[in-house]
């Protein structure tokens with residue numbers, strides 16, 4: 287199953303267009319027509335990316351982005367803002383609210399898909415971990431940085447992880463399953479290092 291993308295857009299035609307493009311490219315797209323439902327739907331759907339229209343009735347996309355970024359469980363999900371009015375300063379305001387990406391309407395399909403792929407890149411590299419996959423975990427209290435070494439050889443660093451999450455990992459029945467469900471979807475992650483011990487020597 288493809289990665290999950292929540293699409294928040296009040297315009298029915300745009301909503302269908304965005305979802306169709308995403309599905310053609312193998313993503314699982316979930317439409318949200320009413321911005322007031324966006325935060326709750328994000329909680330339930332646990333998307334890998336959120337596409338957010340800015341001009342909507344009842345609530346502005348900017349306001350929703352701020353709510354999502356203030357929510358500990360949702361703030362790590364990348365957001366791509368989509369807006370028709372690209373006045374000077376708009377992109378700055380959208381990025382200041384916390385959106386990681388920005389595309390203006392009318393969209394170019396190629397640029398839209400490239401922007402989606404770019405924002406999903408870190409997550410695409412992360413496999414589902416089996417129960418025995420976690421070899422070692424280290425936590426840096428000052429930086430709330432969690433380093434996890436996997437049996438396959440990679441070290442992943444998760445940022446802004448609260449201490450109780452690390453404590454729960456240590457007592458989890460299956461560390462791999464805990465990372466899959468409680469850490470991976472919620473925190474920003476980078477692969478810091480690829481160990482070379484399984485690779486043949488150069489000479």
Ligand code: MN
Nearest residue numbers: 296339341342
């Ligand atoms: Mn709109």
